[in-house]
Amino acid sequence: MLERFLKKTKFESFDDFMQHYEVCVPEHFNFAYDVVDAWAKRDADKRAMLWTNEHGEERTFTFGDMKRYSDRTASYLQSLGIRRGDVVMLILKRRYEWWWTMLALHKLGAIVVPATHLLRAHDIEYRCNAASIKAIVACGDDDVIHNVEAARPYCHTLKHCISIGPSVPYGWLDFHEGLSKAMPYVRIAENDNTDTMLIYFTSGTTGHPKMVCHDFTYPLGHIITAACWHNLYEESLHLTISDTGWGKAAWGKLYGQWIVGATVFVYDYEGKFPPADILRTIEKHRITSFCAPPTVFRFLIKEDVEQYDISSLRYCTVAGEALNPSVFDRWKRLTGISLMEGYGQTETTLSIGTYPWCKPKPGSMGVCGPQYHVELMDHDGHILGHDQEGEIVIRTSGPKPLGLFKEYYRNEALTSEANHDGWYHTGDIAYRDRDGYYWYVGRMDDVIKSSGYRIGPFEVESALMKHPAVLECAITGVPDDIRGQLVKATIVLTDAYRDKADEALIKDIQHHVKEATAPYKYPRVIEFVDELPKTISGKIRHCEIRNRA
DSSP, rough: OHHBSSSSOOOHHHHHHHHHHOOOOOOTHHHIIIIIHHHHHHOOTEEEEEEEEEOOOEEEEEEEHHHHHHHHHHHHHHHTTOOOTTTEEEEEOOOOOHHHHOOOOOTOOOEEEEEETTHHHHHHHHHHHHHHHEEEEEOHHHHHHHHHHHHHGGGGGEEEEEEEEEEETTTTEEEEHHHTOOOOOOOOOOTTTTTTTEEEEEESSSSOOEEEEEETHHHTTIIIIIIIIOOOTOOEEEEEOOOTHHHHHHHHHHHHHHHTTTTTEEEEOOOOOHHHHHHHHHHTOOOOEEEOOHHHHHTTTTGGGSSSOOOTTEEEEEEESSHHHHHHHHHHHHOOOOOOOEEOOOSSSSEEEOOSSSOOOOOOOOOOOOOOEEEOTTTTTTTTTTOOOOOEEEOOSSSSOOOOOEEETOHHHHHHHHHHTTTTEEEEEEEEEETTTTEEEESSSEEEEETTTTEEEHHHHHHTSSTTEEEEHHHHEEEETTTTEEEEEEEEGGGGGGGGEEEEEEEEHHHHHHHHSSSGGSSSEEOOOOOOOOTTTSSSSSHHHHHOO
C-alpha cells in the first residue's frame, strides 16, 4: 500500500530519506476507502487488528472484516440522518467498535470527535455545544452513561445517543441492533481533501480546550509516523499505549499503521495498565513494536523485566513528554533496545524524531524530518542558531504542510495567533545542538504534561474555584521522577477556612476536583499561601510560583 502514496518506499540513509521522501496525495482522498477498503480488495484475509481484553477474550479482525463492519456502521448512521459535515462524538474507550465507527464516519464525510471516557458532564456539555455535535456513540458503562445523561438536556444540537453496550438505557439507541438491521451501504458523495474530518479538543492554559481541526489528508501525514519513526512493516504487530479519546490513538492505533499494512494490537482494560501486564502481553502475543510515554517505561524498568520473554520486541518509540536519559540507559541495558524519541502535537503529525538512520541521543527528541521545515525562533521573530533556546516553529508559507492542522474550529483569532507570518508557532521551547538534535525545554503556555496527559491549568483552576474553601488558586506543574510532572495547586483560602488548612481539607479539595472534572487532573500537591504573586494588571504569575518550587 505504501507504493500507492510514496514515490520511494525504501531509504538507504538519512540523507536519502531527507532528499526523496515524498507523499503523493490523491484527489478526494478518504482513508476508509483508499486504504482500508483497498486492503480488503487486495487481500481480504490480511490481519488488521488483534483485539484482547483483561478478561482473556480475543478477536482478530481482517481488513475484509473492517470493510464489512464499517460499511454496516455507515449505513446505520446514515439511516439516522448523519451526513457529510455532521459532527459525531465517540466515547468508546478501547472497544473495537471505535475503529468501525471512525471508518464509517470517514466514509460518510462526517466529522468525528474522539473523546475520553474520563470526561465529566460539564466537559461533554461544553464539547457538544462548542462543536454542534449531532450524535454521541458511547460505551454503555455506568459512569459514561451517567455523565452523558447529565449533560444531555443542555446539549442543544444533540439528536442521538447510541450505546454499544453492555447497557442500553431508556432513550438511547442500540448500536448493535442498528447494525443488524442496516441496509446495504451506498456511498452518496465524495469528500474534498480540505473538508474537516477530525476534531480533537486539546487543553490550553486559558479558556476552554481548543478544537483542533484536521482535514481528510491528515492520515497521509502519519505515514512518516508509522513507516519511518515506528519503523513498521507489513509483518509488524504494533502496540501503542493510548485510550482512543486521545490524539495518540490516531498516531499509533490507526492511520499510519494500516497504510503500512501492520497489525494494530489492542488491549482493552479498565483503570491502569499494570506494568507487569504490559510485559506479559508482549510475551504472550509476540508483539514486535511498542510505543508509550516515558512514564510507562519508568514503571517498566522497576519490574523484573528479565523474567519475561520479550525477545519478539524489535523496536520501541517514546513521546508525550521529556525522556529522562537514565530511563533510556536502563531500558537499553535490560532489553538491548534503544528508545527512539519523537515530538509532535495534536496540531501536527511527527515533527521531530529519532529515525532508524539516526543514532539516538538519550533525552533528545531527535532531528527535523522531511515533512516539516522546523526552526527555532525568538520573541522578535528571528531564527536562532545552535545552542540557543527558542520556540519551535514550522514553516507554513506555500502549500499547507501535510499533517498540519487546518484551524482551530470556530476561532479565527486563535488560529491567526498560532499561524501567522508564514510560521506555525507550537508554543514549545527547545534548543538545537550542533548535530541538529532538538532538546525539549518546556511549554510557553504552562500546559502540564503528567503521565502522558496534557492538563490545562485553567480547567483545574475552574474546578477548584467551585470549592467553598478556595478564594484564589493557581495550577502549575512540578517535576516528578515517575510522572514527569505533578499537578500542584497553590491556594489562598477563604476566611471561613483559614484555620482549617490541614490534611483533611487537602483530601476534601482533591476529591472535589476529581468529581468536578476528569480525575487525572486533580492536584496531587497542594500548598496553602496567604497571597498569590501577580502582575501589575492583576494576573497571577504562574512562572514565579514555578520558580519558587
